[in-house]
Each structure stands twice: as C-alpha cells, then as structure tokens.
Amino acid sequence: MSKTVAKAVHVLETLAAAPKTIAELARELGVHSSTALRMLQPLADGGLIARGPDGRYRLGFRLVELGQQVLEEMDLRAVARPHLIALADATRSTVHLAQLVDGQIVYVDKIDGAASIRTWSRIGRAVPLHTAAASKVILAALPAERRDRLLSAHAFTRYTERTITDETEFRDHLAEVERLGYATDQAEFEPLVHCIGVGIPDATGQLAAAVSLTTVRADADLPELERLLGQVRDTASAIAAALGRSAS
Template sequence: MSKTVAKAVHVLRSLAEAPKTIAELARELGVHSSSALRMVQPLVDGGLIARGPDGRYRLGLRLVELGQQVLDEMDLRVVARPHLVALADATGATVHLAQLVDDQIVYVDKIEGAATIRTWSRIGRAVPLHTAAVSKVILAALPAPHRDRLLAAHTFTRFTERTITDPAEFREHLEAVARLGYATDRAEFEPLVHCTGVAIPDATGQLGAAISLTTVRAAADQPAADNPLHRLREAANAIATALGRPLR
C-alpha cells in the first residue's frame, strides 16, 4: 500500500471515531496542515468525507452508499433479511446477523424489534469474539486451525464482571457451545444486555454465519419472558433452506 493511500485510509478510520479539524488530522498524520488539506481534498471531492459548518471533517454520505452496495451484494444478507424481520416482529427483540468475512466476524444486518434496545452493535462493525453469542457459535464450528489462528491474534479484554478473559477457559466454553448447538452472551459485553445465538450454514455448508436475539434483563440469571431458542432455530433453518442447506 502506498504512503498516500495508507494516509487516506488512516483519515477515514480516524473520522469514523469522531469528526476532526484539519489541524487534528495533520497532527495524526505528521504533516503540515496545508499538506493534510491537499490530502483530504480528493476524499471530499469524492464524497467520502465532508466538511461541516463547524469546520470539522466527518465521514461522507458516499461511504453509506458504497457500504450499502457491498451489503446488498452479499447473498446471505439478501436471503436472510425477511426471516430476520419476521423474527424481530415475533419476539419484539433486536435481531443480529453476523458473518465471517476474511478473518473477522462482522455484523452484516441488524433489525430493531418493537422493544428497541440501543446497543453497541452496528452494521459493518466487527463482533467482539469472546463475548458475542454470534461469534461464539461461529468459532465453535470452525476447523480447529482456523479457530486457533483467530483466537491467537485476539485480545481478551474485560468489559464486564462476566466477561471470560482467560483463553483456556474460553476454549472450554466453545466446546460446550459446540455440544449445545447454541451460545449465549449473559451481559458479558454490555451490562443488562443478553443474547442467544445459533449458527447458519452458508451455501457451501460451512458454519460461517449466525443470528442472535438481544434482550435486556435486570439480572444476569433472570430468564427471558419467552425462551427464544426455538424461534431462533426456526429462523436459522428457514435461512439455511433458502440457501440450499437446510439444518439437520
């Protein structure tokens, strides 16, 4: 990657975190403000970033269009969406669809249920491997060498008192997930937020995707008002069938 392209990528990633002035971007890039301005102008011209009334630069709407195009070209998302909407309508919960893309598990769709929950998750955002229900079921089903490579590069950050931070303990946890056929996130990433997830085989039969239901409960061990597992499995089977790979 050329230095110019690398710096442009840095600008996009930086602005994804928060809007910045040209002086702030220049400091991050280690260049003079005039050089930074020349560097960002092509991004502005292309609609990838925009300058607001306050003088700060932020991500542009063209990125939304490009991101939507990428998502629309993902067959799994197109096939799964009506089933995700139906699941959200039936449960009132937030529904997530995640997929293994290269070496990251990424949220590729999210349907807000009637009982809207504002959570950290966002379409296009990488899933926390050691806390999310969707990542656990995908990891549990991966071939061991692939799973080991992903976990070896992962940092087991503690987010709540229930987060599993020991790699060995997490591997044992994944063995239990594989036996059960589903995974849970019991306030392991966000307090009060609980998820149940099941995996979906893709068109090749690999378990590279998963769906989950997200609810909020005051107590970590408080049962949900309605056990969502059977609904999740029905939705996963419907998606798998549409992809030509019904679950067994």
C-alpha cells in the same frame, strides 16, 4: 421449458445419480443411441458432462465451477433479511446477523426490535469474539486451525464482571457451545444486554454465519433467554434452507 432443455436437464439429473453409457442414457431418454449422442454433444462441448476412460458419461467439472459461483454470489444479507425482520417482530427484540468475512466476524445486518434500547452493535462493525453469542457459535464450528488463528490475535479484554478473559477458559466454553448447538452472551459485553445465537449452515454444510437475538433486562435470566431458543433456531433453519441447505 422447451423439450430440448427438459431433456438436457434430465440427462444431468440422470448422470448425477451414476455415470452411464450412451446406450443406458438412450434407454433412459427413450431415444436411439445416435439421437442421444447428438443431445449429449453440446453438454460435453460446454464441459457440463464428460466421457470417462470407461466410456461412461458423468457430470463435468464446469458444473462444479458454476455451482461455486452461485454460492459465492449468494447475498446472505438479502436472503436472511425477511427472516430477521419476522423474528424481530415476533419477539420485539433486536436481531443480528453475523458473518465470518476476511478473517473477522462482523455484523452484516441488524433489525431493531420494538421493545429494544440502542446497543453498541452496528452493521459492518467487528463482533467481540469472546463475548458475542453470534461469534461464539461461528468460532465453535470452525476448523481448529482457523479458530486458533483468530483467537491467537485476539485480546481478551474485560468489559463486564461476566466477561471471560482467560483464553483456556474461553476455549472450554466454545467446546460447550459446540455440544449445545447454541451460544449465549449473558451481559458479557454490555451490562443488561443478553443474547442467544444459533449458527447458519450454508448449502455445503459449512457454518460461517449466525443469527442472534438480543434482550435487555436487569437480570441474567438464562431460562427466560433459552425460552426464545426455538424461535432463533427456526429462523436460522429458514435462512439455511433459503441458502440451499437441505433439511437433515
């Protein structure tokens, strides 16, 4: 990195901590005030910094615009895929990545595990809102108004004897999902198919995606399913970190 670029980065990092006068910035950079002013001018011209009414410089709105563009162009599937593959290999189970897209929760990736049988899910297919573990954790984290919009247009179809078909009961179920921080699908859509899902927060802390792990067996053994929770959580955390989410 050139000295000029390094100093520009230093300016931005300094102003991110607090607005500063030209004299304060000059002291921070170890240069004369006139030199500091020349360094700041290109940043100000580009909208990366701005001078407030109090004479102090602060970060500019252009940085917000650029940051938002980075977030919008971040390809969740590309970022998540190596972590999904690692989870599928470690557990020999099928792993799904689901995302809220244009008012629908859809499967955006799927890694078939070595010990799995073929399941209904397909990449690009809408997730059954009231049965899938991945959709439950996303719904539980949504603002109430947005969640209500999705559920009001949803048909609570019965697929198995375990399917929750009552909307009020399902909303209570989502409250429990929010409390626990994960969701399960215990043969609620397909017989023998059991899933556990964890949400993936993005860099802003919003949760609009989830990773789920699918096992196929005759009994709905919840303790056995929850035994895999730690690995699913680790995967969700790794994807979140790759998306720029700081560890909390």
